[in-house]
Amino acid sequence: MYDDRGPWDGGSLAWGREASTFTFDGIEGQGEAHTSSPGAKYDYGSTVFTCGDHYLAMSIRHASVMAGDMRENLIALTQSALPWLCQDQPIPGLGKTMEQARPYYAYPTPLPSPTPTNTPNNPDN
Helix, strand or coil: CCCCCCHHHHCCCCCCCEEEEECCCCCCCEEEEEECCCCCCCCEEEEEEEECCEEEEEEEECHHHCCCCHHHHHHHHHHHCHHHHCCCCCCCCCCCCHHHHCCHHHCCCCCCCCCCCCCCCCCCC
């Protein structure tokens, strides 16, 4: 995340009425799922899993073309990405870790350090 917005703030993920959270044993991270109710007219959903300052966001529309449970399928896809998302392993086909592949604009902007006032060595006093 490169600013104060989270992955759900961008507006590109499908929101369903059924909200839930999920985790994986042995992984420090938190997941959130928003999926449509089973049998709903509009079948869509999204998941976001966050590890530190990395996250994976997935969204599906028209889940009726998918075999199985949409939420469980999105969580299983997330689990398959855990080695490079959360465990510093190289991304398959890229050969770089998430940190190495991070684009320059995705680093937090450092805050300037405050200038001390009223100190003996400060020439601005």
